[in-house]
Amino acid sequence: MNLCVRYREGMTPADAANPLLAPSLLPYGLPDYTAIRPEHYLPAFEEAFARHLDEIRAITADPDPATFANTMVPLEASGALLHDIAATFYTVSSADATPAIQEIEETLAPLMAAHTDAIQLDAALYRRIQDVHAKLDSLDLSAEDRYLVERHYREMTQAGAGLDATQKERLTALNGRLSTLTTTFEKNLLNDTNDLAVVFDDASELEGLGAGELSAAARAATERGLEGKWLISLPLFTGHPLLGSLRRRDARARIMAASRARGSRDNAYDNRPVLLEIVRLRAERATLLGFASHAAYITSDETAGTPEAVQDLLFRLAVPAARNAHRERAALQRMADAEPAPFDIAAHDWAYYTERVRASEHDIDAAALRPWFEAERVLQDGVFRAATLLYGITFVERPDIPGYHDDVRVFEVFNEDGSALGLYLLDLYTRDSKRGGAWMNSIVSQSRLRGTAPVVVNNLNVSKPSGDLPTLLTMDEVTTFFHEFGHALHGLFATVTYPHFAGTNVFRDFVEFPSQVNEMWMLWPEVLTRYARHLDTDEPLPAEVIDKLHASEAFNQGFATSEYLAASWLDQAWHRLGADEAAADIDVTAFEAAALAEIGLDDPAVPTRYSSTYFAHVFSGGYSAGYYSYIWSEVLDADTVEWFRANGGLTRANGDRFRDRLLGVGGSKDPLEAFRDFRGQDADIEPLLARRGLTG
Template sequence: MTDAVTNPLLSPPALPYGLPPYGSIRSEHYLPAFHEAFAAHRAEVAAITAQTEEPTFENTLVALERSGALLDRVARTFYTVTSADGTADIQAIEEELAPLMAAHRDAIQLDAALYARIADLHARLDQLDLDAESRYLVERHHREMSLAGAGLDDEQKERLTDLNQRLSVLTTTFEKNLLADTNDLAVVFDDADELDGLGDGELSAAAQAATTRGLDGRYVVTLTLYTGHPYLASLTNRESRRRLLDASRSRAARGNEHDNRAVLREIVRLRAERAALLGYPSHAAAILADQTAGSPEAVHDLLRRLALPAAANARAEQAALQRIAEADGIQVEAHDWAFYTEKVRAAEYDLDRAALRPWFEAERVLRDGVFFAAEQLYGIRITERHDLQGYHPDVRVFEVHNADGSELGLFLLDLYTRDTKRGGAWMNSLVTQSRLRGTAPVVANNLNVNKPAPGTPTLLTLDEVTTLFHEFGHALHGLFATVTYPHFAGTAVHRDFVEFPSQVNEMWILWPEILANYARHIETGEPLPDDVVERLHASEAFNQGFATSEYLAASWIDQAWHGLSVDDASEEIDVAAFEAAALADIGLDNPAVPTRYSSTYFAHVFSGGYSAGYYSYIWSEVLDADTVEWFRENGGLTLANGDRFRQRLLGVGGSGDPLAAYRDFRGRDAEIQPLLERRGLTG
């Protein structure tokens, strides 16, 4: 039995802030809880549409916002685990659940009677005397249901539902294949000499990973989600570098049972068919119709504008690398780029980034860097709750209070990589804030830092420090958003706006008073020397040709796949040839600068929520770079500045037009010049 008495997912929340009771939840609890939640949600919506009274905001929209609370709770509890601790049991449940979840979403989004009531309210919007958030709620529900296909006839809706269910299965399969092949391709080294150049902590992590896999005495290097790997910058053995990059680039494209090529081709074809059914020429056109960019053309214009100077900068960087590599008799290839980049960095800036790791001990970075910056800027206080349990033993739980001592929410941190966790780094909400439901936020950050042996400190790379600050920017967005309706809670904003707050939070990494507080040597406690800090600042635009090119290449591949018409997508497409043609089209086909993600492991767009939206990072960075200028012009790290940013941007959540919120904060629209200067693209 899994009734409300025995199933903790069906019991009212009992833990602080509604934190899921993971200590009591077993895998067999999930499916019964979902079935119960589906039925409850359908009944709640049926009660709305069965009314004979004229639609009002209260009896339709408010009732709709109150509905689905149980499903929301169960789904957030489950999907937090699928990405962070996807055991075989959890993966099997996810596969079974995917089409059920898609069918349920469609049953609500395509409900003709519900759509008619919302359309009626939308038509009378100016007569309803609503506050700004309530008015926007009507507009958003009407637009989202329209874009989802609520206005189609019954036959079209049936086909649309079939497409959505099949796509849900395919995207789940894509992620499952990628996780399995990523684990299979972890590179095994027999001797520590093959890993020359790594520090003691990195070697310890590789030895621990080997022991975990029953390979005592050997070393295992697990793969990151993106194409490159942090160790490529340090490994002196060229063959080890080659093995590591080759493994990364071959993921889910090896002709085995985990090959994603057929899966992604079908995803692309079905997305194109769905877009045509909804009246759009491509999936990208359908997605971008409801983003701040507005159209594929606007995205293409930005990407092409940036690609030409980025590619030119990358070629200049490559020439500098080659001059040094010639002394070793080497023609620089992709697996050499990071290694020789560090040699050039050392020569030009006297800077060895790998040698900085002793100053970036993870606990100190977290408490005295990430948390300290937020406390100084927003006045919040963060304390660990050892009495609360996450979904895995590695998960830590922290409570967040406002400056006045009032409760704000919970923050969960899951720092380390493991075989059951998907690659990359992300934030998600386990509970979202809503005045209507009386809920407070519970948010989680996931990273994939290699875990050293017990008793060995975790030393981060500068890139990992950046990721920690970045993801906490998302967490702050989720914690600070203060809305009435669940529809607008947390980071529920346009996809091409959601990266903006996280990118802004990166500015504090090298901010003098923050850096001095956390960048202390693990053994001596000495701060990072001033001359090193100066060189870090001087080198900020270094290698940006490569960094911008590899990112733009992935963004363009995403646009190329999702810009296909239904006819073009129906052809049998060679994945590698398609990628090559797309990169040649935008001038980013440099073999030494591979795309950040190739299609078969491009989880953002084939199993995540970024399809036709990977451009969002650079689109949001225009706002980010402009915002950094505002902070510098207005005194930097002050409570007044933090309060303005929190109230006018982060606190808005999805309850208003994001660009209007930005204008309210900045006093004008964002300008692109700060971004061009940051990335060295002004020449």
């Protein structure tokens, strides 16, 4: 079945030679990455920029008064070629960033910023949208049509469309420079992360790791030309999944030190001057746009509304989180004091002794659970099965459809009635060309206007064992799998008319809500008993272990909440700076220390989840002044989990309600209005406080 193939109007024979300018012949319009070479990208972008500008000129040159039909509809139809090419490229630039792709991204960043400004700051287009917005109450529009006008008007206003020519010129220069800097930050981080991967000469240094983990480390070393050694690559966050298993303290210390050094060494990958310039230019831009700070600018168009609202929540949670972390550290210290050579618990010790305390207090050995979490079974009988039980959808692997890398698997997704829904791509394994962390992105977005169906991809960074050894996941990796698949479901289910509202195009501090809800099904009985089965014996995870997992859900939440809140506060601290403050001479290390002391989260044994120099979410991703979004969304998530439990849990009726009233609307409705439509009331914070052990 070949759904949603789009033919390009006005395509010439020369265009047809570039696969990015010709229609994809693959199902659902998935780009044919096997035909695309790096040299195709920049010419395709140049052509797409030109066509998009022509489409906008056609709108603004219309002599008739502005209407919804002659302004908003063609605006939404415009830029389809550019959208497709950008989605194709940025999928690869994050997941398989070869040197050639990195070079293209550096060249492209200011071009893309300039083009975006050319559209967003177009005075003639803004006037037409203003005209439609001014007579909105007199127009006979659907709810989605009306919201489209409101959003475009709000977004163009906030982008600076109402500024004068001189101000727009400065704004365009700022945006161009910022696009270059954020690309540089990401490139530096990727290169320094690869450079700082920790090499061990003897397997005895990695005592405590299982056969699969040792195999993955040996494979990673071999791929670097280090035959006979073991290489531990670094995840995006400060800690490391292996720190809970490694028995040798010196090995743990080496890994933690490497992780925390990223982007802060005096070398070609030093991100300190990069992030300081980003902070300064963001603050200047905020002032130009009429805001006191970048944080004020960002939150003004989020559900939070103001940075003060964010700060209130973070402060409210920080005090009990720090208190709980202090109590947790005391328990770890008692174990460290009982060692033959006692020592003070440091950051690199926390995960290892936490697992010992967990085993002691809850009789759970997290590392020993890995044989119950084989990756393929987690995918098929866990992640997919939960979606089938809840929403009726099914998945069929399509090995005949190529992805952008040999590791990528493609699945076709069907509704319960057998109708085609879209494609789901999975890119599970880590590699040097992939940025750290885990994420979802759309390659093709659903839109009735464009006649497209969704194609979404999940990226994780799981170590790949050598040979035929199975991939065994940690509990954290299983949680991440369910979380990212929640984003994928949002992208698959959103059913809208206009591309502006497609998939996960919702407010940043709402977008994590559906994905966090999906984590619930990881330990749901009907799901867990199917996927958590021993690799060798097929025995299910024992019931007493499951009970212990539930009983220990708040275990170590003082640490987990503190490290997250510390990063959120650090993000806010940088972006609360006004233009004058940001222009001052700032020492990054001293600034971090002062910010963490301000909120009482300056415990050296509990480092921030991301330090500034490797905080990709805010300095190269889309979460600047918005990393608080996870905990903000978790208020909605925890309240929703209570609703599911009170209403029968994993049922088709509940799934249909969540899909129809929340996931399915995409960004076509105010997100809090959509939440109230689903939940029947505003969210209560108490379930979140209870979940994280922050009551009392």
